[in-house]
Amino acid sequence: MRKNLTGKIILIFATLLVFVFGIFGIPSGVSGTALKAALTNRIHLGLDLRGGTHLILQVMVQEAVGATADNDITRIQADLKQNNISGAIPTRPDAAHPEILRVLSVPADKEGAVRSMLEDRYSAQYDISSAADNTFTLTMKPTVVRDIEQRALAQSIETIRDRVDRLGVSEPVIEEYGPGKNQILVELPGVDDPARVKDIIQSTARLEIHEVLGGPFPDEQSALQANGGTLPPDGELMKAFDQSSDAGQYYLLRRAAIVAGNDFRDAQPSVDVNQRPDVSFILTRAGGDRFFQFTSSNIGKSMAIVLDNSVREVATIQGAIRDQGQISGGGFTKDTADNLSLMLRTGALPASIHFLEERTVGPSLGADSIRQGVMAAVAGMLAVMAFMLFYYHGAGINADLALALNLVILLGFMGFTGSTLTLPGIAGVILTIGMGVDSNVLIFERIREELHAGKSPSAAIDQGFGHAWLTIVDTHVTTIVSAAILFLFGTGPVRGFAVTLTFGLLANLFTAVFVSRVIFDAILNRKQRGEAISI
Amino acid sequence: MEFFRDVNIDWLGKKWYFLAFSLVFSISGLLSILFWHHIPLGVDFKGGTLVYIKFDAAPQVDRIRQSASSAGLRDVSIQRFGRAEDHEVIVSLPQRDTSEGALDLGRSLIVQALESNYSRSGADSAGKLDLDNASREALAAYLGQADPLHLGVSPNADQQYMQIATKILNYRDQEKSGLIDSLSALQGRVDPAVLSALQSGTFLSGFTIRNVEIVGPQVGAQLRQQAMLATLYSLAGMLVYLWFRFELIYGVAAVVAVFHDTLITIGIFSLVNREMTLTVIAAILTLIGYSMNDTIVVFDRIRENLHTMRRESLSTVVNRSINQTLSRTVLTSGLTFLTVLSLFIFGGEVLNGFSFALVIGILVGTYSSIAVAAPMLVAYQDWRLRRDKRPTPLPAGRRTQVS
Numbered sequence: 001m002r003k004n005l006t007g008k009i010i011l012i013f014a015t016l017l018v019f020v021f022g023i024f025g026i027p028s029g030v031s032g033t034a035l036k037a038a039l040t041n042r043i044h045l046g047l048d049l050r051g052g053t054h055l056i057l058q059v060m061v062q063e064a065v066g067a068t069a070d071n072d073i074t075r076i077q078a079d080l081k082q083n084n085i086s087g088a089i090p091t092r093p094d095a096a097h098p099e100i101l102r103v104l105s106v107p108a109d110k111e112g113a114v115r116s117m118l119e120d121r122y123s124a125q126y127d128i129s130s131a132a133d134n135t136f137t138l139t140m141k142p143t144v145v146r147d148i149e150q151r152a153l154a155q156s157i158e159t160i161r162d163r164v165d166r167l168g169v170s171e172p173v174i175e176e177y178g179p180g181k182n183q184i185l186v187e188l189p190g191v192d193d194p195a196r197v198k199d200i201i202q203s204t205a206r207l208e209i210h211e212v213l214g215g216p217f218p219d220e221q222s223a224l225q226a227n228g229g230t231l232p233p234d235g236e237l238m239k240a241f242d243q244s245s246d247a248g249q250y251y252l253l254r255r256a257a258i259v260a261g262n263d264f265r266d267a268q269p270s271v272d273v274n275q276r277p278d279v280s281f282i283l284t285r286a287g288g289d290r291f292f293q294f295t296s297s298n299i300g301k302s303m304a305i306v307l308d309n310s311v312r313e314v315a316t317i318q319g320a321i322r323d324q325g326q327i328s329g330g331g332f333t334k335d336t337a338d339n340l341s342l343m344l345r346t347g348a349l350p351a352s353i354h355f356l357e358e359r360t361v362g363p364s365l366g367a368d369s370i371r372q373g374v375m376a377a378v379a380g381m382l383a384v385m386a387f388m389l390f391y392y393h394g395a396g397i398n399a400d401l402a403l404a405l406n407l408v409i410l411l412g413f414m415g416f417t418g419s420t421l422t423l424p425g426i427a428g429v430i431l432t433i434g435m436g437v438d439s440n441v442l443i444f445e446r447i448r449e450e451l452h453a454g455k456s457p458s459a460a461i462d463q464g465f466g467h468a469w470l471t472i473v474d475t476h477v478t479t480i481v482s483a484a485i486l487f488l489f490g491t492g493p494v495r496g497f498a499v500t501l502t503f504g505l506l507a508n509l510f511t512a513v514f515v516s517r518v519i520f521d522a523i524l525n526r527k528q529r530g531e532a533i534s535i
Numbered sequence: 536m537e538f539f540r541d542v543n544i545d546w547l548g549k550k551w552y553f554l555a556f557s558l559v560f561s562i563s564g565l566l567s568i569l570f571w572h573h574i575p576l577g578v579d580f581k582g583g584t585l586v587y588i589k590f591d592a593a594p595q596v597d598r599i600r601q602s603a604s605s606a607g608l609r610d611v612s613i614q615r616f617g618r619a620e621d622h623e624v625i626v627s628l629p630q631r632d633t634s635e636g637a638l639d640l641g642r643s644l645i646v647q648a649l650e651s652n653y654s655r656s657g658a659d660s661a662g663k664l665d666l667d668n669a670s671r672e673a674l675a676a677y678l679g680q681a682d683p684l685h686l687g688v689s690p691n692a693d694q695q696y697m698q699i700a701t702k703i704l705n706y707r708d709q710e711k712s713g714l715i716d717s718l719s720a721l722q723g724r725v726d727p728a729v730l731s732a733l734q735s736g737t738f739l740s741g742f743t744i745r746n747v748e749i750v751g752p753q754v755g756a757q758l759r760q761q762a763m764l765a766t767l768y769s770l771a772g773m774l775v776y777l778w779f780r781f782e783l784i785y786g787v788a789a790v791v792a793v794f795h796d797t798l799i800t801i802g803i804f805s806l807v808n809r810e811m812t813l814t815v816i817a818a819i820l821t822l823i824g825y826s827m828n829d830t831i832v833v834f835d836r837i838r839e840n841l842h843t844m845r846r847e848s849l850s851t852v853v854n855r856s857i858n859q860t861l862s863r864t865v866l867t868s869g870l871t872f873l874t875v876l877s878l879f880i881f882g883g884e885v886l887n888g889f890s891f892a893l894v895i896g897i898l899v900g901t902y903s904s905i906a907v908a909a910p911m912l913v914a915y916q917d918w919r920l921r922r923d924k925r926p927t928p929l930p931a932g933r934r935t936q937v938s
Contacts, residue, residue, distance in 0.1 A: 048885070051708075056754060178757075192744075193670050195643070356754045360747040363704070364713025365587070365885070372883030379881055380874035387870060391536055423885055424814055430878050431821065431893075434871035435828070438863075441870070442832065445863040448537070471835045474780060475828040481772045482824035486817055489765035494817045501821070 002525050008518045015510075016405060019412025042415035046422030048493050049370050051363035052189040055198070056356045057160075059182045063351040064152035065145055066098035072122070072138075073101060074256040077234065083117055085110045091233045099140035101126070104233075106134045152350040153182050160186065160201050162346040167197060177491075183356065185491070192362050198355065200339060203308065206348045207264060207281070208257035209291070209325075212302035212314060215251035216240065223250050241310040251311050253304055258294050260348075263287025265323075267344035269337040272326065277337040280326045281344060288323030296320035307340075373426035380430045381407075384437055392444055394534025398519045399440040402511040406436050409507035410500065419503075422496030432504025435479065439512030443468040444535060457533045461520050469513060476505050539862040546857050546905060547850045547913055553906035557795060560899075564802015572805045577812035577888075578748050580762065582755035584628040584641040587616065587746040588649070591714050591739075594624045599649070606648035608641065617884040621712075623745070642747050649742055664737040667707070667714055668744060674700040674737075683732035699729055713743040746885075762816045769820050770794060773827050781834060784915050789830045792908035796826045796899045803895050809888060818892035825871070826900030829864060830908045836860050837912070849916050853909050861905075868901040 027038035047054055069092050076090040088106040092098065106114050111134065118128050118136060126138040153176065161174045169188050177185035191197055213235050217223035223237055224230070231237065231252065240249040267281040283291055295303075295317050305313045305325075332340070385403065389396035410432060414421060447464030455463065480502050487498035523533060568574055578585045588594075596613050603611045608628065616623045628641040650665060664677050678696040679688075686692035706724060707715050715721070718734050725733070750758075770790050777786035797819055804811060836856040844852050875897055879890035 058753070181757075190671075354751075356751045358747070358749040360744075362708075362713060362743065362745045364589075364708040364711075364743060365745040367709040368712055369883055369885055372881055373886075376878045376881035376883075380877035383873045383877060384870050387873070391866070424817060424889065427878055427882065427886055427889060430874050430882075431871070434874035435825065435867075437870050438828070438867040441863050441866045445860075445866070449859070452540075467839070471832055474831045474835065477776060478773055478827040478831060479821075479824035481776060482769045482820045482827075485765050485769045485772060486820045489761050490813065490817060494813055497814075497817050497821075 003521050005518055005522055005525070008514075009522070012405075012515055012518060016408060019409045022412025022415040023408065025415070043411065044418060044420045045366075045370075046420045046425065046493055046496055047187055047189060047359075048361050048423045049366045049373075049421065050189055051192055051361050051366040052187065053191045053194040053197070053361075054357075054359040055186040055188070055194065055201075056177055056358075057184045057186065057201070058354045058356050059153050059156045059184060059349075060351045060354065061149040061152045061182045062098050065140065065148050066092070066095075067350070068148055069098050069101055069140065070256055072125070073234065076101075076103065076118075076122070079117055079121060080114070083113060085113060085117075088114060089233050099145050101138040101140075103136040103138070104134075106136065108134060149182060153184070155347075155350050156353065157184055159347050159349050160184065163200050163342065164188065164197065166342060166346065167200065169197070184353075190363075192360055194358065194360060198358075200342070202353050202355070203339070203349075206261055206308055207344060208260040208306045210238075210253040210255075210257050210304050210306055211294070211298070212304050213252045213254055216249035216314075217252075218249065220250060223252060227252070238304070238306060238309065238311050240314075241307070241312050251304055251314065253306070253311075257306075258303065259283060259287045259291050261350070262347065263290075264344055264348075267341040269334070269341045270326070277332040277334050278326055279332065279337050279341050279344070280324070283323040283325075285323075292320055292322045369423045373423055377426060377430050377433075381433050384433055388437065388440070392535055394523070395444055395447075395520075398516055398523075399437060399444070399512075401519065402440060402516045403433060403437060405515055406432065406504065406507050406511040409511065410504045413503050413507065414500070419499050420496055421500070422493040424493045425496030425500045428497040428500030429504065431501060432508065436504060436508040436512060438475070439468070439472045439508055440516060442471055443512070443516065447535060451535070456530055457527075458524055461517075461524070461533075465513065465517055472509070472513065476509060479505055537862070539865065542858045542861055544854070544858060544861075546854055547910055550906075550910045550913075553910065557799075557903075557907060560799045561795060561802065564799055564805060567802060567805040572808045574801060574805055575808050575810045576759070577810035577815075578627070578750050578755075579813045580755050580759045580811065582750045582752040585746075585748040586626045586642055586645050586744060588624055588626060589713055589743050589745050590622040590624070591716070591741040592622060593619075594622055596624065599624065599626065602648040603645060606644045608644055608648070611645075621884075623884075642749060646744065650740060665740045666703075666718070666733065666737045667740045667742060669704075669737070671697070671700050671704050674704065677736060678729065678732065681732040681736055683728040684726065699725060703733075713745060714741070715739055758813065762813075765816065765820060766797065766823070769823050770797075773823065777827075777831070777834075781838065784912065785834050788908045788911035788915070789827055789834065791911060792830055792903040793823050793826045793900075795907050796822060796896060796903050799899050800892055800895050804892070809891065812888055814886065814889040815892050818889045818896065822893060822896030822900055825897065826903060829868070829900055829904040832860055832863065833857060833904050833909055837909070850913050853913055857905055857909055864901060864904065868897055872897050 023042060024035060024038040025042050028034045073090045073092060080086075080088055080090070085107070088110070089104045091102055091104060092100070093102050094100055103114065103118070111130070114136065115128075115130065118126075118138065122128065122138060125144045126140055128136060128138050130136045157174055157176065161172070164172045164174060164186070169191060171189055173185065173187035175185055177183040186201065188194065188197060213232065214226060215223065217226060220237060234255050235252050236255045237250050238253050240251065263283050263286070265282045265284045265287075267279055270278055270280045272278045299317050299320070302314055302316050304311045305315070381403070385396075385400045388399045388403075392399060407429070410429065413419075443464050446468050447460045450460035450463045451457070483498040483502045483505075487495055487502075490498060520533075527533070594615070596615070599613055600611065603613075603626065610629050612627050614625045614627070616625045626645055628645075646668075650668075664673060666674070669677075675693070675697040678699060679693055682692070684692075684695070686695060703721065703725060706721070707713060718730070718737070718739065721730055721733065770793065773793065774786045774790045777789050800819060800822060801811070804815070833856060836859055837853055840852045840856050840859075844855070847855075872894070875890055875893040878886060879894055882890055
């Protein structure tokens with residue numbers, strides 16, 4: 001009984017062709033170098049093979065919550081003033097809980113007015129409660145807090161991507177890492193000394209202009225004494241930037257900034273009148289309007305330019321300024337001025353960033369790893385193929401063909417999907433060879449058993465494939481389940497392993513079961529009925 | 536050719552030997568985990584700083600230690616690493632010297648200490664570029680500044696010097712594993728003018744940083760938890776799948792066997808004091824899948840035989856099933872072992888822990904399918920017989936009929 005296999009054979013060759021295309025694309029030639037170039041073009045190497053830096057950052061999102069709370073304090077102040085309520089003081093009492101605001105010493109006769117004002121304007125964002133000691137407590141709603149945190153994270157990712165792009169790092173990966181933890185994964189291929197990149201990523205570049213309420217003071221003690229022991233509730237002490245010594249001057253600033261972060265539209269490195277490097281900036285329209293309003297009504301007072309929580313410059317307001325200014329006197333070098341203007345152009349980070357993890361793979365280790373990985377893969381594959389030929393004779397050729405096609409499909413699939421090949425990924429390829437050949441062994445052993453039981457070759461092949469099929473599905477599913485869990489849990493290189501192992505085993509279902517069967521049937525077709533097969 | 540034909544081994548008769556063997560390994564591993572080396576955690580899980588350094592000659596551990604302590608690093612541990620002829624060491628700092636505020640302070644201190652103490656050319660290295668550790672950008676910038684080819688300042692010149700730098704560093708990284716023997720080895724690879732610029736402005740320190748891993752305490756704790764959960768989820772996933780495909784008792788037996796394999800593998804890591812890293816966890820999860828795989832093949836045959844050999848006792852069926860699949864079990868394990876072994880031998884230092892775990896795992900995983908999982912089915916059946924006082928057949932579970 002001859003089977004018509006033409007359709008199946010065409011399918012197999014079409015698959016082969018498609019996946020070879022997946023591996024190489026259309027190479028520019030057939031020479032070794034052209035093929036190699038085509039290959040590296042299609043299959044991306046992971047950081048551990050090409051060298052580079054992997055960073056995990058923590059975004060301190062509660063700072064963004066604090067900034068929103070500070071803004072709301074300013075708004076409440078303005079509202080109290082507008083409603084002619086004097087004496088009540090809005091504060092943010094606990095640094096560890098930036099989401100809790102309190103309005104202190106509300107006059108007894110104004111309690112109703114304050115309550116209705118707060119409930120009218122702030123109940124959308126805050127849960128409001130009052131206590132017997134004439135205070136109101138505003139607690140930011142959890143959904144609002146989460147929303148601020150998520151926006152801070154998204155904005156941080158955007159900003160970091162922008163900065164890294166402008167540094168000219170090719171193919172960086174910048175994405176959220178582990179949901180809900182406010183962490184960011186940054187992968188920088190080819191960067192093996194990450195110091196500068198890290199500095200630029202980490203600088204919050206939070207530029208703010210504050211009103212100066214007092215100062216300078218030589219230290220914190222004298223600042224407190226000058227204000228009668230306590231700071232005004234809406235003020236904060238800030239140290240002046242000084243590279244040369246730890247001691248320095250302190251200024252008392254109004255906590256809420258006049259303009260900040262997103263109000264800056266552009267920044268460029270420039271030089272001051274003494275030809276020293278500085279940075280000039282331009283404000284957005286809205287920021288410029290606010291700045292104009294403030295400067296025109298506060299001529300003669302002082303304002304401070306604050307960068308990352310230190311006072312860079314204090315200037316007396318000579319006249320109304322709308323949208324331009326300079327940061328000078330900050331002891332800039334050309335490099336720091338360049339870096340700062342880059343950071344200001346790409347926008348400030350909404351919160352500061354801590355590095356949690358840093359891994360750097362030097363380029364020489366990557367090159368060695370590729371060499372060793374390929375060597376291990378080739379050695380393993382040759383050993384397995386030789387053994388199959390030795391043990392199963394003719395059927396061994398069948399298994400080896402299936403195995404080779406299995407690898408072609410696996411690599412082609414990676415080329416098509418743009419997956420990344422890592423060193424553990426190469427290990428996955430090697431394991432696929434070992435585990436993939438298991439399917440052939442299961443089938444062949446079963447065929448031998450059926451032959452011993454006296455079945456004809458075609459019946460034995462039929463039974464062998466039939467019985468082994470379910471077992472093969474079961475065994476593949478369990479391995480794929482553990483690979484899937486590995487994918488969910490792992491990072492970078494380990495994920496590469498899970499991906500190659502899974503693809504490899506899926507391809508194996510096709511090659512070891514379908515392709516092997518077609519080869520057997522093709523052999524049977526050429527033999528006399530009942531003639532022995534080589535297995 | 537065939538290794539096993541018509542084997543007839545009474546596996547279940549040897550169950551007490553198996554039990555003894557498994558207990559000896561599990562308990563000694565467990566004791567080591569509890570009282571001796573515990574589970575040696577790698578930097579991934581406990582946090583800290585690791586700097587892998589390759590030297591051009593046998594590394595002098597004392598000198599490295601001295602350089603480090605003169606830089607103010609007291610608790611450094613220095614280990615030789617890899618093959619002796621590779622001249623590699625790992626310099627590691629404990630977690631408390633790896634604060635999240637200044638994550639790579641330790642790394643830069645180590646590099647500085649080595650740079651000031653380790654240079655082949657001695658004192659004349661001051662102010663020069665270290666060609667063994669220079670990045671492509673730094674080398675290109677140096678060449679652009681020295682301008683040995685008199686190209687002037689132009690984007691074209693930058694590009695040309697970048698190409699030369701790439702060529703030199705590709706030679707260093709891809710052909711020489713990161714260390715150039717001497718500057719004169721570059722003769723013929725670069726223009727003589729470039730070579731003399733290199734000779735006047737660069738030097739070879741004789742060491743190179745291969746790899747740096749810095750993990751803060753927070754991530755370490757996070758990964759520890761994730762690794763534990765991943766292993767448990769994986770076992771639970773297997774249990775559910777086998778429950779669905781066979782019967783609950785098959786799932787339980789298989790999961791106990793796989794847990795046994797995991798315990799022994801981790802136990803051996805503890806006994807020989809090898810560190811658990813992320814890739815080792817990947818190997819353990821793979822081993823869970825593999826060992827399960829092996830067990831399923833035996834269970835599948837038991838299920839099939841339960842249908843065809845209804846009059847035989849369960850232990851006969853189980854013995855027969857193991858013997859029938861023995862050839863496949865040994866072949867597959869042997870072949871997978873072969874590939875893992877080639878990974879262990881040729882795969883290099885980075886994957887060493889991974890392939891070590893798999894080498895053990897495949898041996899134990901194969902053993903446990905025969906010696907732990909199958910006997911458990913029989914033991915369960917015996918227990919039910921004693922409890923119910925009447926023979927109840929072991930459920931064979933669903934089975935799709937094949938043609």
